[in-house]
Amino acid sequence: MAMARMLAARAFSSTATSGGVSMVQGASRGIGLEFVRQLLKRSDEGHVVATCRAPDSAVELQKLKEEHSRRLTVLPLDVTDESTIEAAATSIGETHGSLNLLINATGILSIPNVIHPETTLSKVQKSSLLLAYEVNAVGPILVIKHMWPFLKAGGRSETGRGFSLVANMSARVGSIGDNGLGGWHSYRASKTALNQLTKTISVELGKKDNIACILLHPGTVDTDLSRPFQKNVPKDKLFTREFSVQKLLSIIDNAKKSDNGKFFAWDGQEIPW
Secondary structure, three states, X not given: OHHHHHHHHHHHOOOOOOOOEEXXXXXXXXXXXXXXHHHHHOOOOOEEEEEEOOHHHOHHHHHHHHHOOOOEEEEEOOOOOHHHHHHHHHHHHHHOOOOOEEEEOOOOOOEOOOEOOOOOHHHOOHHHHHHXXXXXXXXXXXXXXXXXXXXXXXXXXXXXXXXXXXXXXXXXXXXXXOOXXXXXXXXXXXXXXXHHHHHHHHHHHHHHOOEEEEEEEOOEEOOXXXXXXXXXXXHHHEEOHHHHHHHHHHHHXXXXXXXXXXXXXXXXXXXXX
């Protein structure tokens, strides 16, 4: 962390941040990829850092890199391997020195023969609980930990907002108060953990740094993550990636410092814990 702080201070003094620097973690496909696409379309200014576990095999992300070579940086980052998070932080420090927006978009719901949403207690497995927790909760928090120095630097920059923002992709099923159906033990619990960890971080960073942290529920979006479970989703409740990300970016754009620690649905409504 000491090295990261030094890099942030050094680079911040010499790197232009016109338009700001946004980072999207989990950008190889789905909502994360769409965030990168829409952020790049907004203007000719600003930079986007997109990270994912295997950039070389992320075909759509590489196409965006070819189209926006000056403004898009693609870095490897595996949320289950902290050394890759540290390496990405070092690269961001050397190249940009600050972050104005961090979006944690990675998430895991099912992998054939590895993890699947549990419909009953009898199907709960320790391995599924731990894997969901590692990817959905631990990973995003470690990303914030290592990007913290650059978020602090971004909070001091003059990009319009006046503070840096962290937006973690959660899910309504992570709400304890909203849980009336049960099931999906691993996924629900991991998102609940993400909510609590983000809320706790928001208290700390909101007091001493110019950073706000929010949680976002994107709705049920037509992505690889939700595709096996769309059968009973009403047509008007299954969103395109373009629609969902447009709504989420509107929340991000209009976020106030007083929203620090809050949990919002795609339509801007607050979700109970």
